[in-house]
Amino acid sequence: MPRVNVPLNTPxxxxxxxxxxxxxxTNHHVMVNDGRTAILIKNTGxxxxxxxxxxxSKKVDxxxxxxxxxxxxxxxxKLFGPFSVEEYGGRMEIDVAHAELTLTPIKL
Structure with missing residues (x-):
């Protein structure tokens, strides 16, 4: 199955x-990354x-x-980011180990 899209929050x-x-x-996530996006991840467990x-996404040799x-x-x-487009890509892939993690991306 395709990755779950995580919609951006634009303040x-x-x-x-x-x-x-x-x-x-199971399917994990993908979010738009323009280099000015952070993501708040919470362990609700x-x-x-x-x-x-x-x-x-970047490869070396x-x-x-x-x-x-x-x-x-x-x-x-925790709040993570921003993420370089060159290294993480314009569609950044995020994997979570459990459903107790929630994702809240915020455009800076």
């Missing part, structure tokens, strides 16, 4: 209600740390580059 001076996407550990992986991973303890949230 305004009047403020916006953030749209959060629940994690899909109460007992176990969970891992998120940001895929790097034809070899894939190791993806960036981060672990979030139970209840923790």
């Amino acid at each position: 305004t001076r009047a403020g916006i209600a953030l749209t959060t996407t629940p994690g899909d550990a 109460s007992t176990v740390a969970r891992v998120v992986t940001f895929k790097i 034809g070899q894939a580059v190791t993806a960036r991973t981060a672990s979030l303890v139970a209840g923790e949230q």
Whole structure:
């Protein structure tokens, strides 16, 4: 199945209600990346740390580059980014280890 699209939240001076996407550990995710996007990831679980992986699309000498991973303890949230388009691509792929991770991309 195709990756789940994660819609961007674009702030305004009047403020916006953030749209959060629940994690899909089977199909994983993709979001638009223009180099000025950050993503808030939250582990909504109460007992176990969970891992998120940001895929790097760039290759060096034809070899894939190791993806960036981060672990979030139970209840923790972290803001990641921005991500270089050259390294992560215009359609950045994000893998989550469990549905307890939620994703909220924010255009800067």
